[in-house]
Amino acid sequence: MPGIVIVEDDIYLREELIHTLKKAGYDAAALTTFDRAEEQIVSLRPELVLLDVNLPGKSGYELCRRLKMKSAFPILILTARDTLSDELTALGLGADDFLTKPCHPDRLAARAGRLLQTYNRQFRALLRVGALSLDTDTYKLVSEDGFLILAETEGKIMRLLMEQYPHIVDKGELFAAVWGTEEFVDENILQVNMSRLRKSLAEIGLKEIVRNIRGKGYVLEVDGL
Amino acid sequence: MPGIVIVEDDIYLREELIHTLKKAGYDAAALTTFDRAEEQIVSLRPELVLLDVNLPGKSGYELCRRLKMKSAFPILILTARDTLSDELTALGLGADDFLTKPCHPDRLAARAGRLLQTYNRQFRALLRVGALSLDTDTYKLVSEDGFLILAETEGKIMRLLMEQYPHIVDKGELFAAVWGTEEFVDENILQVNMSRLRKSLAEIGLKEIVRNIRGKGYVLEVDGL
DNA sequence: ACGGTTCCTTACAAAAGCTGTAAGTGGTTT
């Protein structure tokens, strides 16, 4: 767990940011390559991402949007341009805060500290996909128009579906994650719980978001990608 | 439910803010007097508070701090002075964002929209006292070092204790809120559940935070005020 | 179109968790 993950291409600024944050008592590390940045970041399971949007190659905005899609950790945007439109774009993409560089070390530490505090208090257990969020401790599922508390088995299934989104979840994976690593001889129990999950989801208007892939497994289908 | 509650003493700016926010599709209303502002705001149960820190009389910072103590709604600070120290003070007080006036209507609407979205998605059911937070849907209690999912009865009691903090909760109130408006003939059931709640709280290191007031009721005691 | 396979749904009973009752102990007040 690296705590804060920094995504910044300027080597000098990168080191300066690490230094500032470590001095403030946080555990910070930076990405050194930017291909497959999304996968790198997600696999590090950070508590906060510090993202420079002016990366070489493709836009940092797109990366921000994609990260926010499936993850709950906060993102603090770094930008060189102090313009209104930039700020609006950043907030519109789901960024939690933004700073213009160069920035005062105290300011950076204060912003980072605030985001970390909020995250660690409430979002650690939160899994997000599009407009849905699932608390993996209580299995409380919140959508745009309502919420629902799932039973444990249904919750575990929903968790897998959201974690793997937008990929298909193999039936074997489901058996492994929900019932332990047993062989999945009894297909029925999975079907029964899928049925229950779908019925639960329908209660808050989420119809047809769990699709079966014949012979393979199940996928989550959310229109807002 | 007024949605956004505005706390601003300048009448013209106040009207302008209301107009801007209503135009952006939000339901906004402003306080007209500022004595007992804290009680006024809490009783309105807003989804967002827009707070000018340069109020007549006592400081808006203190009001912000007090509101954040017991409430979950987000606070957006308005300030005339665009200085670093002000910003740091605001964030240190638990404000969720801040703006310097005069501000661009689009910018205001964007910030307000972001805070409202977050709040409505996750914080609506959240009750906070000091370092504790309770999800009133799932009765998940989060403290600095751990969490706990309370059973329904224990959760209802905890909710009352947190809502009334730092005041004593009368035994009668507890009976009314937890078991309906019955007479509280059977003191024992309350004691049993208090005992259970205390045992649960001890699991995450929260010992001796529920104190009995002989003959009256119970109070929550959190050291961090 | 037919048969086999895969998936869906409903009903039922065992298991687990939650809740109130009962009863006994310990501490406080007068």
Add this chain to the structure above:
DNA sequence: AAACCACTTACAGCTTTTGTAAGGAACCGT
């Protein structure tokens, strides 16, 4: 010392959740 109030533990009924069983529907190849 007696009365009162608070705390704790054990137990049994109730509710919720879970897996089993079985019948029906949809899909796919021949």
